[in-house]
Amino acid sequence: MKRSAPLAPSDGLIALAFAAAYVALLLATAGDLGYARDEGFYFFAANRYGAWFQALLDAPRAALDPQSVDAAWSVNHEHPGLIKSLFALSNLVLQKRLGLFAVEGTSYRFPAMVLSGVGVALVYLWGTQARDRLAGASAAALFAMLPRYFYQAHLACFDAPIVTVWALCAYAYWRSLRDGGALWPVLTGVAFGLALDTKHNSWFLPIVCVSHAVGMEVRDRIVARASAAGAAPAASPARAGGARRPLAALAAMATIGPLVFYALWPWIWRDTLPRLREYASFHLNHEYYNMEFLGRNYWTPPMPRAYAPVMTAATVPLVTLCLFAAGLCAAARERLLHPLACAAARLAPEGGRLALAAERALAARLRPPADDPGGTALLWFLAIAAVYGAWFSPSTPIFGGTKHWMTAYPFIALFAGAAFSAAVRRARVGLRALLLARRGSGARAGVATRAAALARGPLVPALLGAAVIAAPIAETLHAHPWALSSYTPLVGGAPGAANLGLNRTFWGYTTGAVVAYLNEHVPPRGTVYIHDTAGPAWEMLLRDGRLRKDIRGVGAVAGADFALYHHEKHMLGQAYQAWVAFGTTSPDHIAGPDGVPVILVYRNRAR
């Protein structure tokens, strides 16, 4: 991160364009995506909160009565209320009053879509400021075109929103360090409060920010002492604001954050501490759900430590991962080498061991990196490390798959964007060298000069950009609406992942992929065993009109006309229930990506 670029007005417009394009894409592709299990629960909760908001408008005093508050907000109180409130308000205002959406379900999903668009825009802005516009644009595009993130960005859930709000808090903290003043620390505190009110992933934010502040301080001290001792060239001027800026941001997180959290979650307005304890306890002692990994069904600790890295490698496009690795290595070389050499030089006694003396000499030769008061690379790295770190514990549940570490993805994309920008610069050098070599070997000088000008122009970034983003776009769009079943070519795509025994789906959302079949084949007032689809998620398909309104969802296969089976290894018994009840092992309909069965529909032939 060699420089911090100021934003131009056009950057705001570009960011807006990124956000708008992403939201438009999400809206355009939402129609064939079924409703995930958790969405069903959040629809229900949002409706209760919506009723309370309506009551607040109609009779504020009664609505604010503690019993009324508790009655509404105790629903789904294992998660904070902010995002569900947005779902509720979107449904109340944008759908029921303005009728903006073709189907009701989209009105609940819309706030998360907008927040996802904001996330993409934020990645663009941060990448542009930390590096340059090319880095920002490529980071935003690579982030937007992560197949699993793209899926989550559609949903009326908290997983995509927390990615944005998490990154927003980290960004505000970074701006606090870089710019100083009072505004950004205050915004850091507010953003942290919003993150607390979005999802419990926010609990990792203080770890990241405190570690970062400590890391920056340690680095400064090492370099300053080495410089004073003459073991290294003078470092860049002392970090602007010293330790005051991070302290201001951290203080804001500690004070403003909880206030915002409290203000926006009515369930904790009463019995605050016991309820917070209950909330924390729910997540700290969360039950273990089943998850297949490499052919084995995990349902109780110890969980596999390789889960997060392997699943990341299997689901994030390879080109994005390679660029991330290159960006991380470049940043480490640029930012770590100098302080490490300085530290080694400090430890090396006069006439000490050869290796340390060599380090001392290296420290004396190394130039300090460019000034970066925001400690950008360290912050991005810690944001990734803190999130992934949790999954190295064998007691961390692995259900939920990739969504639980998606908060690291903006930072992976930012490193990738920085690497892409550096690669373009290097490619220009390479192209010039190639062309000069051609000129030297007899090519016409005019042609070579014109070609060298081409190397400086937009052609190189455009071609490289197209080559880099093509696979992520293809994979992301191809994955829809099967994103939880999609895997990258690194593991052989969806069929390769099935061979390896990687989880094929969860959450029962793939019912959306068989509505056309059900509408055509289920008899009038017929019944369908809905398996893993949550009742409210099924109801939303009916309310949307995507499913015929006379089709009835039932909770057991016995007596049903049709039975759904969403494939998960530990749920195979559900398919066997249908075999015995319907007297057949032959599904009437199958759907899934690339020839891999994900959802089966069994037909009761006795009906």
Add this chain to the structure above:
Amino acid sequence: MIPAKPRETASAAGEATSARGRRRALGLLALLGLPALGVGELVAHVYFSERAPDFDAWREVAAPLAAMKQPGDLVVVAPGWADPAARRALGDELMPLRDAARPDESRYAAAVEISVLGQRAEELAGFREAARQERGPFVLRRLVNPSPARVVYDFVDNVAPASADVRVTDPPAACRWNPRARIAAGGLGGNPTFPAERFECPGGPFFNVGVTVIADEEFRPRRCIWSHPPKDGEIVTRFRGVPLGSVIRGHAGMYWMIERERRGAPVTLSVRVDGEAVGEATHADGDGWAVFEFPLGAHAGAAEAEVEFAVRSADYTHRHYCFEADTR
């Protein structure tokens, strides 16, 4: 001493040249390597997404399979995850429940393996290839079992009043055969399906004897005789007029979601032939789909015998016990 200035200058010039070379190499790497990586991933994505046959393509194997398969042959799909596509295309006639939820492969004289993506069925590893045919993305191989068991009588096929009856012992009561019982299935996380044809015992719907399918420790289907032990005494299934081989062999297990908790009491299966105990198998939680085999001694080869399977447990809570057996 005169400082070696010319040497230093030469060294600096060399370093600069080397740095330029490195920059050029990195430049070329970025210029060519990055597009190669991106385009390579795109090509790989297209390749892998089109590699497996789509669901309708499985109908192509029906004709070659019918030509290759002989009566009694097992049909196996490799990889296993493609099995539903084959079952949809080929139907129950070629892939009946009895085979799909088989106890193991030991009784089959031969199997036809339908393979895609170069996969092989591990369970047929010891079988010998007798015929092979390729059809598009499919490879069909007829594999012969080098030592198939000859099953004389399969108890699971005979859970019906014509050949069996069921009783509980404490208090003694007969279990009534109901050919049109209300099918019951536990739904998400619940019990396996209780079929329409079953013996119904006192104590509620869980106390019945009928043929169902459970999921074993690998969640594979296992067709078996549901035999939940009663609170007290035994639940006894008696088969009459059974021709005997030299052993009674079988498997027992519980719906794995129950068994894996390892909180339940052991369940004991006693096998009696013409009133004489020939063996007992005690199933502890965690055993999974476990095999048992009892030599029949003097009863071996009898043309007609009465065979009883009695199931009991010290604590009947959540004992979703299910067994299969044959004599061979």
